[in-house]
Amino acid sequence: MRKLLIVAICSFTLLTACSQKDDSLEGYESKLEEEKTKFTETLNEKEKKIEELNQTIQQLNTQIDNYNTEKENYAFISNISMEFVQAHTTGDKDKLRQLLSDDILLEEKDNKLYAKNAQGYEWLLFNNEKKTQFDDWVIQGYEYDRESNTYHIFIREFYISLNGEPESPPTFLYLSFIKVNEEWKIHSLEFDV
Structure with missing residues (x-):
């Protein structure tokens, strides 16, 4: 009987220990599942942030390309602008024709030179009878x-x-350039006071 009692106590202890171990394993698995969920959420947030940063980098690279292109062609555009200012302030029709795109026509009437676009807008480029002189730009x-x-x-x-x-106020001139046959041309112009 004593042996049976010892076997029963050992069996009971073993069963109790195993059931406690099962409970602790379930708790551990639950804890691991929670941590896995947290890590997954954090990973998803980080991936989203990386995607946003990659988009920002792409936008900044595009801006850098734009600034580089702008910088590279500044000398060409400013020289063409200078030639245009010199030609329109002296009434040099031949030079103006070289600088303007085909969208802008030159028209001479009443001793004045006009530029006219396809929409019918007209700008006075030069007036032979003007009582002012070009000074600077x-x-x-x-x-x-x-x-x-x-x-x-x-x-x-x-x-x-x-x-x-x-003369007051000075004249404001707005020029827009496009590339025509690998050459920059004035596509539109506008004067303001």
């Missing part, structure tokens, strides 16, 4: 539009009267 702004591959330049022109007094 300055580039006010410059930008490149990658989507349309166009350059825009903003110029301020200064004039003086025949007695040497500065």
Whole structure:
């Protein structure tokens, strides 16, 4: 009987220990499942953040490309702008024809030279009877539009009267450039005071 009691106590202890171990394994598995869920959520958040950062990098690289393109062609565009200002302030039709795209026509009437676009807008380029002289010019702004591959330049022109007094206000000139047969041409222009 004593042996039977010892076997029963040992069996009971063993069963109790095993059931406690099963309970602790279930708790451990539950804990691992929670940690796995947390790590998965964190991983998903990090992957989303990486995707956002990659998009930001791509946008910044596009901006860098735009700035590099803008910088590379600045000399060409500013020289063409200078030639245009010189030609329109002296009435040099031949030079103006070289600089303008086919979208802009030159028209002479009443001793004045006009530029006219396809939409019918007309700008006075030169007036032989004008009582002012061209004095100087300055580039006010410059930008490149990658989507349309166009350059825009903003110029301020200064004039003086025949007695040497500065004309006020200065004239503002807006030029837009496109590439035609590998050559930059003035695609549109606009004057403002």
